Amino acid sequence: MKILGIIPSRYASTRFPGKPLIEIDGKTMIQRVFEQASKAQYLHHLIVATDDTRIADHVNNFGGQVEMTSSNHQNGTERCAEILSNSIEDYDFVINIQGDEPYITPNQIDLLSKSLNLDIELATLVKRESNRILFEDPNIIKVVFDNQLAAKYFSRSTIPYYKNNEDYSGFYKHIGIYAYRADILPKICRLKPSPLELAESLEQLRWLENGYDIKVFETLEDSLSVDVPEDIERILRLKDICV
Secondary structure, X not given: OOEEEEEEEOOOOOOXXXXXXXXXXXXXXXXXXXXXHHOOOOOOEEEEEEOOHXXXXXXXXXXXXXXXXXXXXXXXXXXXXXXXXXXXXXXXXXXXXXXXXXOOOHHHHHHHHHHOOOOOOEEEEEEEEOOHHHHOOOOOOEEEEOOOOEEEEEEOOOOOOOOOHHHOOOEEEEEEEEEEEOOOHHHHHOOOOOHHHHHHOOOHHHHHHOOOOEEEEEOOOXXXXXXXXXXXXXXXXXXXXXX
């Protein structure tokens, strides 16, 4: 199985402009993500995909590989598709590694990589949680799936809904790392935004609505993302759970 790892990275974040170049404990966020992902054993190649020369120059300076992409992309999936389309090598899968998780564990990347086979179209990770505060947080994406590990729905709402509060037994949190089979990636990028996607602002619902299968695999490790400047302090407090 030949797997290409891609870290989409853009400078113009709405909530946190310049986020990839923000310093976290002595290194920029994009450098930390790249170094963590580089430790994964099952990636054949790792590339940062960006449309910003400041990010590209910085990645080159610390010795990472970077490729420039169009500034017209709506999301990281489209950026990954451009990198794949320009590759001179053939890959079975592309793994989209979030550029705002500075302490992502290589174990999570390897877990997803080892779980792949050519019958899988798309795949991602989930983690079981029992914190009701997280369950009710719309920024925490919840997922339900069937006995064959096929995702049925992703939501910002509380799914499943526990009619009797005393029966609450936790939920599955979505970990935002994606694997795309190489022939599927360009197809999902040609899809138009779907009603459920627009309602929840969740790109993966577009794929489900159009009949694509998303397999989920459970990780025991958490992920820590930086969405706003205030998250930096939280990341530094909690980083030991991920490294």
